[in-house]
Structures are given as structure tokens and as C-alpha cells.
Amino acid sequence: MSVLTLASAPEEATALEGAEAHHARLAGELAGRVKLLLTAVDRDPSAAEKIHAGLVAFCDRSLLPHAAAEEAALYPVAHGMPEARLLIESLIGEHRRLTALVDALRAAPGPAGAAADARALQVLFEEHVAKENGLVLPLLAMTPEISLAALLADMHHRLANDTGNRGAQEDQDTEEGPDMREAQIEETGGCGGGCGCGGAEQTAVPELDVTEVPHALRHATVFGALDAVPAGTAMVLVAPHDPVPLLAQIEQRSPGAFAVEYLERGPETWRLRLSHR
Known part of the structure; x- marks a missing residue:
């Protein structure tokens, strides 16, 4: 089915596509960080600690503000539609569960203890955005009296203000916020030989x-x-084909940041070592 059949106007179709793409980026980044944490717990506890901290920082920086902006900008309008009221109340409940899982991640004594909550967070968020993409957003986009584009603009404005306010607060605060801790982890790099950057077995x-x-x-x-891989460490990527377009995007996104080494070249599996310089 074409996206245009789910929207009342071309600009609404464009807004719907943009919202779905943003959800895909959030879900993908969360999945990548969680997958890396789960493998690092078994392979390298030292790296797992940094990945755990980065996951919490990502949730505080992106995931939770996104949920709050949805509740402020999108959900009130959708809740006013009789056919969506119960669904929106259910989605608000899921936001509370997402927040509780992030709090559990933050309070976990170590990466191993956080692994189950991290996986639960990933599954819940993917199910959550599937409902939004499949039900809430198309309903708003196809209703002529509602402008999804305007609602999303309001949501993005709230997110921008939230980011600015948190940045100003961090400048005034003498304590380090999660984003600052993650940045310092990436800047210091180094592993003492236990992260896979040359001082330990692959x-x-x-x-x-x-x-x-x-x-x-x-x-x-x-x-x-890759955002969860500190400088001076590496990650092995396993793909079902030679990921040449992906490598080009990685280079465009972070020029010169990652060195690529092929460990296996098909025919069914490609394994590449991506070293963060």
C-alpha cells in the first residue's frame, strides 16, 4: 500500500515517512547498543562497562526525551479521537515501562545485571514504535482536520528546547551528566590490553x-x-553480504574514524573488524 493512501495531503505523507524514519533510527541505535552490550558481557567485561554507560546516556539523551515530546505534542490530539483513546492510554503506560527499564539500567550494579533489562527495553521499544507507525501516525495523517506535519514540528521544537535546557544545566552543574561521562570515555579510549584493540586476543x-x-x-x-565503541577499541560486524554501501555511509558519517579489516569474505557470511581509531 502506498504511503499516499494513508495521508490526507502530500505534506502529510512526507511527515508520516519522516516520523517512521526517525523511529527506525532510534530503534536501530538502541538495538545496536543492546546487541553490543550482550556480546561484550561475555567477551570483554571492561568494554561492557563502557557500553553500558553509553546505553544509559543514549536513553537519557534521545529515547526518554522522544517519549516525553510524543506525550506533549502527539498523544493529546490522538487521545481526543474515540477510535484511538484506549490505544493512546496503553502507549502512555508503555512509556512508563520504558522509563522504569531505563531506571533499572541506570541502577544496575554492572553490565551483566543490566543485560536482561537492556534486552527487555529493546523489545518493548520496537513493539511500541510498531504500534505508532502502524496505527497512530497513519490515523493522524489521514484525518483532514489534523496536521501531522504541524504536530511533528511542535514535537521537534520541544525536543530542541529540551536539549538546549539540558545542555545549559550541565554547564552549570559541577557533577558530570551521562552525556559528559560518555564523551570522556570516548576521548580517553585505551583499554590496558583487554578491549580487543591489539593488546588482547581477537x-x-x-x-x-x-x-x-x-x-x-x-x-x-x-x-x-559503532557509537558505543570507544576510541582505541574495535567491533566485529557479521553481515549476510559484503556491506560496501554501509561502509561508505560509515565513512561519510565519521570520516577516517574507523579502519576496516575483512576477516571472512562470504559466500554466506562476511565478517569485518571495525577499529575505532
Whole structure:
């Protein structure tokens, strides 16, 4: 079915596509960070600690503000539609569960203890955005009296203001926020030989297998995983084909940041070591 059949006007179709793409980026980055955490817990506990901290920082920086902006900008309008009222109340309940899982991740004594909550967070968020993409957003887009484009613009404005306010607060605060901690982890790099950057056996490098990741989320999942790889460490990517277009996107996104080494070249599986310089 064409997106245009689900929208009352071309600009509404464009807004719908943009919202779905944004959801894909969020879900992909979350999936990448979670997958990397789960493999690092078994392969390299030292790297897992940094990945765990980065996952919490991502949730505080992107996931939770996104949920709050939805509740402020999108949900009130959808809740006013009789056919969507119960669904919106259910989605608000899911936001509370997402927040509780992030709090559990933050309070976990270590990466191993956080693994189950991280996986639960990923599953819940993917189910959550599937309902929004399949039900809420098309309903808003196809209703002539409602402008999804305007609602999304309001949501993005709220997100921008939230980001600015949090940045100003961090400048005034003497304590380090989660984003600052993640930045320092990436700046300091180094591993003492236990992260897979040359001082340990290759088996210590976290591995991300995207062969079963939905194609729409695959590139975003890799980007999310790479964002969780501190400088001076590496990640092994397992793909069902030679990921040449993906490598070009990685280079365009972060010029010169990652060195690529092929460990296996098909015919069914490609394995590449991506080293963060």
C-alpha cells in the first residue's frame, strides 16, 4: 500500500515517512547498543562497562526525551479521537515501562545485571514504535482536520528546547551528566590490553551479527553499535553480504574514524573488524 493512501495531503505523507524514519533510527541505535552490550558481557567485561554507560546516556539523551515530546505534542490530539483513546492510554503506560527499564539500567550494579533489562527495553521499544507507525501516525495523517506535519514540528521544537535546557544545566552543574561521562570515555579510549584493540586476543572484541536484523533497521543498528565503541577499541560486524554501501555511509558519517579489516569474505557470511581509531 502506498504511503499516499494513508495521508490526507502530500505534506502529510512526507511527515508520516519522516516520523517512521526517525523511529527506525532510534530503534536501530538502541538495538545496536543492546546487541553490543550482550556480546561484550561475555567477551570483554571492561568494554561492557563502557557500553553500558553509553546505553544509559543514549536513553537519557534521545529515547526518554522522544517519549516525553510524543506525550506533549502527539498523544493529546490522538487521545481526543474515540477510535484511538484506549490505544493512546496503553502507549502512555508503555512509556512508563520504558522509563522504569531505563531506571533499572541506570541502577544496575554492572553490565551483566543490566543485560536482561537492556534486552527487555529493546523489545518493548520496537513493539511500541510498531504500534505508532502502524496505527497512530497513519490515523493522524489521514484525518483532514489534523496536521501531522504541524504536530511533528511542535514535537521537534520541544525536543530542541529540551536539549538546549539540558545542555545549559550541565554547564552549570559541577557533577558530570551521562552525556559528559560518555564523551570522556570516548576521548580517553585505551583499554590496558583487554578491549580487543591489539593488546588482547581477537575473541575479546564484541561482535555484532546483523544477519537477522530487519533490513529497515540494519544500518541504524550498526551506527548505534559503532557509537558505543570507544576510541582505541574495535567491533566485529557479521553481515549476510559484503556491506560496501554501509561502509561508505560509515565513512561519510565519521570520516577516517574507523579502519576496516575483512576477516571472512562470504559466500554466506562476511565478517569485518571495525577499529575505532
